[in-house]
Amino acid sequence: xxxxxxxxxxxxxxxxxxxxxxxxxxxxxxxxxxxxxxxxxxxxxxxxxxxxxxxxxxxxxxxxxxxxxxxxxxxxxxxxxxxxxxxxxxxxxxxxxxxxxxxxxxxxxxxxxxxxxxxxxxxxxxxxxxxxxxxxxxxxxxxxxxxxxxxxxxxxxxxxxxxxxxxxxxxxxxxxxxxxxxxxxxxxxxxxxxxxxxxxxxxxxxxxxxxxxxxxxxxxxxxxxxxxxxxxxxxxxxxxxxxxxxxxxxxxxxxxxxxxxxxxxxxxxxxxxxxxxxxxxxxxxxxxx
Numbered sequence: 671x672x673x674x675x676x677x678x679x680x681x682x683x684x685x686x687x688x689x690x691x692x693x694x695x696x697x698x699x700x701x702x703x704x705x706x707x708x709x710x711x712x713x714x715x716x717x718x719x720x721x722x723x724x725x726x727x728x729x730x731x732x733x734x735x736x737x738x739x740x741x742x743x744x745x746x747x748x749x750x751x752x753x754x755x756x757x758x759x760x761x762x763x764x765x766x767x768x769x770x771x772x773x774x775x776x777x778x779x780x781x782x783x784x785x786x787x788x789x790x791x792x793x794x795x796x797x798x799x800x801x802x803x804x805x806x807x808x809x810x811x812x813x814x815x816x817x818x819x820x821x822x823x824x825x826x827x828x829x830x831x832x833x834x835x836x837x838x839x840x841x842x843x844x845x846x847x848x849x850x851x852x853x854x855x856x857x858x859x860x861x862x863x864x865x866x867x868x869x870x871x872x873x874x875x876x877x878x879x880x881x882x883x884x885x886x887x888x889x890x891x892x893x894x895x896x897x898x899x900x901x902x903x904x905x906x907x908x909x910x911x912x913x914x915x916x917x918x919x920x921x922x923x924x925x926x927x928x929x930x931x932x933x934x935x936x937x938x939x940x941x942x943x944x945x946x947x948x949x950x951x952x953x954x955x956x957x958x959x
Contacts, residue, residue, distance in 0.1 A: 712840055719836030727828040730784040731771070731792045740773035740794040750800060754812075758793055761813050764901050765820040767791070779803070779915060783815035784824055791819045803914055810898050810907035817897025823890045830886050834879035842871035880942055887944040892954050905955040912955075916948045 726733075734740060745755035751774070758772050768789025777796040785791030793815045800808060818824065846868035850856045854863030895912075899905035945951075 708844075711843055715836045715840035715843070718839050719834075720832035723828045723832040723835060727786045727824060730786065730824065734782065734784045734792060734794065735773065738775045738777070738794065740775035740792075742771050742773045742792075744772075753805065754795070754800075754808075757809055757812055758816070761809075761816040761901050762819075765816050765897075767816070767820050770816070770819060774800070781811050781815055783818045785819070786825065788819055788822060791824075793819070803911060806907045807911040807914055810902060810911040813898030813901040814894045814908060814911075816901065817894040818890070821890065821893055821897060823894065827883070827887060827890070831883055834882055838872055838875040838879050842868045842875055845871050884942050884944055888946045891945050892951065895951050895955055896958065899955060899958060905958045909952050909955045912948050912952050 735742070743751045743755060745752040754774070755772050759769055762769050768791075770783070770785070770791040770793045773792060773794040775794055775796055777798055779796060779799040779802050781793070781795040781799055783791055783793045793812065795808070795811070799811065803811070846864045846866075847860065849867040850860050850864035854861055856863060895908050896905075898908045902908070
């Protein structure tokens with residue numbers, strides 16, 4: 671809750687600064703003269719930008735279970751499940767967070783954590799991960815996911831997404847209104863120039879926003895790797911897990927949970943990758959020795 675409050679205060683301050691900047695530049699006066707209330711547009715943009723992101727976060731656990739077919743376990747299903755639940759419990763206690771739900775799903779090697787609250791999260795691992803890694807390596811991956819929860823990464827990423835969504839909605843409409851009035855010379859209301867410009871700008875600004883969100887996601891992966899090393903008392907298990915994963919085919923996750931997994935394939939679209947290259951993550955852990 672503290673993270674959310676501080677982040678919201680920060681972003682309110684950002685919007686206030688933006689409003690003042692627009693006032694100094696005279697943009698708000700121009701828009702007001704054309705019949706556009708910049709303050710109302712900014713408020714509308716914030717609502718649109720944040721509501722979708724927060725709603726996605728609130729339903730993230732049931733959506734994760736549904737989309738991956740993950741089944742929650744309590745440890746009574748077998749020795750592997752018992753070890754998995756007890757390991758997550760131990761790591762959660764070390765991280766000083768509530769016990770997450772633990773789930774397994776059928777698929778190639780991957781794992782993810784999700785949930786709106788630190789003390790009510792979900793950690794899920796695939797059967798492929800369990801079958802292809804040693805228990806020490808799996809424990810390191812679980813430590814990585816627990817670190818995500820302890821760091822509040824799901825909430826922070828949602829807030830970042832909300833902020834960039836707000837700016838995309840706001841700036842697209844400001845540019846659309848400007849083009850419609852200055853270029854297309856629409857005198858009353860808004861014309862086709864406005865709608866076309868808004869659509870184009872939302873696509874372009876949305877792409878740029880995705881780069882920002884992906885960059886942040888990559889930084890949190892380094893922090894989660896470091897968190898795993900702290901929880902296990904050594905970076906070696908996480909380094910071994912990443913090295914092992916480098917020789918495997920990472921399992922695909924649904925697009926909405928891709929940033930929550932342990933790895934993905936950057937390819938030629940590295941700017942849009944939610945995870946850094948495995949080699950960089952291993953090198954970062956090596957520097958901690």
